[in-house]
Amino acid sequence: MPIEGSVLRAWCDSEPSQADLILTTGGTGFGVRDLTPEAVSPMLHRMAPGITTAMLASSLTITPMAALSRPVAGVRFNTIIITLPGSTKGAVENLTAVVSVIPHAVELARGGNKAGEETHEAMARAASSSHTKPAKGGHVCHHRSDVPLDLAAEISAFGLSGDLKAPVHSRNRKSPYPLVDFDQALDLVLNHAEPLRPRVVSVSEKLVSHVLAEAVTARDPVPGYRASVVDGYAVIVSDGPGVYPVANVQNAGGAASHSQAHPELKSKTIGRVTTGAMIPVGTEAVIMVEDTELVSSDSASGEELLVKILVQAKMGENIREVGCDAAVGEVVLDKGCVIGAAGGEVGILASVGVTEVLVNPHPTVAIVSSGNELVHFSTPSPLQPPFVRDTNYPSLSTAIQDSMPGCKIVNFESPAQDTEESLYELLNRALESDADVLISTGGVSMGEADMMKSVLEQRLGAKIWFGRVLMKPGKPSTFATVEKMRLDGTIHKKLVFALPGNPVSALVGFYLFTLPALRKLAGFERPSLPKVFAKLAHDIHLDSRPEFYRARVVTTSDHNIKQTLFVAHGTGSQMSSRMLSMRGANALLKLPPANEAKGVLLEGEMVEAWLIGEL
Structure with a gap:
């Protein structure tokens, strides 16, 4: 207006x-x-x-x-x-x-x-x-x-x-900072995580967990020749059952060399073929070896001379025609397809002659820890007070490599001290690197040394989208963006996840916020964690805040209803500093806050389980 x-x-x-x-x-x-x-x-x-x-x-x-x-x-x-x-x-x-x-x-x-x-x-x-x-x-x-x-x-x-x-x-x-609902916080993260610019990569095992940025079509037909489905004999259908001489079609039993001419099957003769082999020109069907009898053979060479066909062949029986699996130009993998670790997608690409594909690259991640008390996680025992090992770096880098094996991790293992300049220097180095995502741990609460938000906002020009989330653990979790200009003049929007220093809070925050963002950057259409409904194996007392409760979800069969159920077992004390609560955990149970009407979830009640590991 x-x-x-x-x-x-x-x-x-x-x-x-x-x-x-x-x-x-x-x-x-x-x-x-x-x-x-x-x-x-x-x-x-x-x-x-x-x-x-x-x-x-x-x-x-x-x-x-x-x-x-x-x-x-x-x-x-x-x-x-x-x-x-x-x-x-x-x-x-x-x-x-x-x-x-x-x-x-x-x-x-x-x-x-x-x-x-x-x-x-x-x-x-x-x-x-x-x-x-x-x-x-x-x-x-x-x-x-x-x-x-x-x-x-x-x-x-x-x-x-x-x-x-x-x-x-x-x-x-x-x-x-306003106390933001978890769902609102996650929406903010995903709204700012835009898929990275696609790039062409070679087809290899390194494609695992990458997302195709465009559909892939077959360059070669599969199969590239008429092939037998079974071990048996190439026949002409009109000849019918009977005794026939076995023709010399030796290259039909295996891969023919480039110099060999394709053999031709004549009427009233048959040719021995093997599974997957190219069949002779003129073949109309293949009879399984089980439906034949040997009549005579050459005693010297062992070659078959006469074989009896016992059944009537049907036109095209046991033959794979050229391109019946994949024709040239046929879409074999759709845009948005995730290349799985089982090898099927990579095998498909190789079979149809595709050697390069356009994919959304996996993001590069920088990890920064902060705290005067931190020493490198490899520091040997005994550890002198008040120092503690930096467990956040190895746990976060391991979680990234397990969840997104294509991600590159920028090594910032040396923790920042609890000073403005030390924190600024390390964060600035991380943001000036080629990282798409920065994960920091520590310095986001209300202590005298908690300067993470201030340094991000005032020294680094970050836009803080939320600084507190209504959840347990991880209430002070912070999400920000920083824009940097690339050499080509375009803007590189970097995502910053400033997570709490407590090991469990940091890891839970990673799974709930950072991992979905990494998946969204990598082009996943459904970036959030997978969810199932699980039955509680024991009572759980609710907290005043919504809680993500660490648990081990297993499958069990209910013979009464003939159905497989998921059952959730807690991992013990849920203190945010207790790393042992992550031991064996493959799920985070999303629990409601306590209220006057309900303060305990009872054994057997159903809860939503967000999966962070294999069942």
């Missing part, structure tokens, strides 16, 4: 003004209807080129398309007006680039003598609050309704993560 200049003037020109800050969205591009700059510029008393320069400079680090934006900013009387792009992503990025100076600008526009001092104090206090104080009369901002997780709310000078430089006593006591 076009900007109404009269409306903006009314907001700015009243005494006192109805707004200190007006933000508009949309109409700043090159489209024929993009007239916001033309509507806003004439009403500004003073232009603010520094604000527009900051917005453009920030956006150009993300996408070259920012060069096509025409933002305008300035002051009318005591009101600041800033025009933002129409897209949610662009609007938030532009506002984030200048939000830290807006409080200062508002004070100056009001005419306050201590504007700078007051604003700097306010910015320091912003670290202890998830929202800035609303401007006089409430700011006027045309927020779009599709901004995720209500991030269209007032934004502090440092985003939701809080000021990295703020002293400990002034930091947030409660997380400012």
